[in-house]
Amino acid sequence: MENRLKWLSRSMREPEEKTMNRKKKTIRSAGGQRRWRRTIEEVVVGNHLRATDLCEGKRRSYIDNGMLPTGGGETYWNNWVPIKLNIFIWRLRLNSLPTRANLSYRGILLDSILCPVCSAMIESIDHLFFGYSELIDLWNRVALWWGVHVPQHLSIDSLLFWSNSFSWRSGQRKVFDAVIMTTLWCIWNFRNSILFGTELPMKSIIFDEMVKNSYFWVVNRCSKANIGWTNWLHNLVSACKLL
Template sequence: MFLLGVEVGGEAWQWRHRLWAWDEDLVEECRALLLTVSLQESVSDRWLWLPDQGGGYSVCGVYDMLTSQEQPQLHSSMDLIWHKQVPLKVSILAWQLLRNGLPTKGNLANRGIISMEGRLCVSGYGHDEDVNHLFLSCPFFGALWSLVRERLGVVGVDSQSMTNHFLQFIQYAGSLKSRRSFFHLIWLQCFWVLWNERNDIVFRNMQSSLSQMLDKVKSSSLWWLKASNVVFSYGIHNWWSSPLVCMGIG
């Protein structure tokens, strides 16, 4: 990769097929991870297994390491994050979110991948970009939730913890299973839109307005439902004006 060039447009980045939008997002995340890596032609590269630098990596060693550690008790939200009408990649990313595993600027700085000075939120409000700020308390990104709640006819105060916010949002639906499933889908859709918007700002220098982000939530959630339900016949106009009525749960 060093000889071929890894800069933008370099020959090292070649693909067997045309990249989809989510592929491009992954490529940009990979570029970000490589920003602080200095490659030298005269120095050979090698993998280093940090838990056992002398003996090296082995499956047995990894098994011993994992089974000897006390496993944290994951919140019940981990079992709820999966939704059959939501693309698997979105649920996986949300699973990473609730484990604080997303490559936010705060996490990248903590791992030494970017400088501590570069950990501020891309919205420009001067706060560190961790998951709770980025998705909930940021004056720009976090404002999407109140617009979505207003569209769903829900009144409430958003929690400032991602796990609590996820559970709280589903509970807004009440006890009816179909309503809870729909609110679950909308929460995942909002998260997906916010994360992609953040990446558009970081990697493409493109920024949508708050109303445009809300429109993305409306249109993409309709696509998800149509993809899993061929008899879902409502058009975009009806869906935007009365989503709960379209779902038969209004």
């Protein structure tokens, strides 16, 4: 009786083991450990990943490739502004700032996805930084301050690489880039003040905050930046020639 039960148990296991062996392939790692391997095409059905069918490395790679955006260009960095601004610009170029449109896209439920500044359009990256009339006026004011023209087609990259179209010295371009980065930072802070502040800020403070903060950061982070406050306000391009 006991032998018969063993035979029945073995006969029930053998078909299942043969089926599993046909469906799965194994590889031996350097440490001699065995793991199951299947290609992504075999385990992705209807755009859903069965995580149990992939080894840990392939799961990470699949998630990264599918969910992490690529910058599409080299990293933008300026050491005349704080590190927090460089990280902010990096996230901005990746479209990974927590705007209402991005939060909604990631499945986070919000009371509204409209822009908290104008309350008329969806709060996307493009709209938040140059998508309504007050911001167009702001960028025109920055251009007037530097004696240049606003890019014909506004975008994040056209603003960040605005100085490449000028025949300036490298120091002048770097200061201008710092001003643009600071302007974007001040717009984001203004937006956050509306959402989380105790008082409603005025739009006019964006330009004033940008001028003050960019001056403080440049003159304290560039050893050659011997620029007075008056020159910073009224003669900035000439004041930056020696940088």
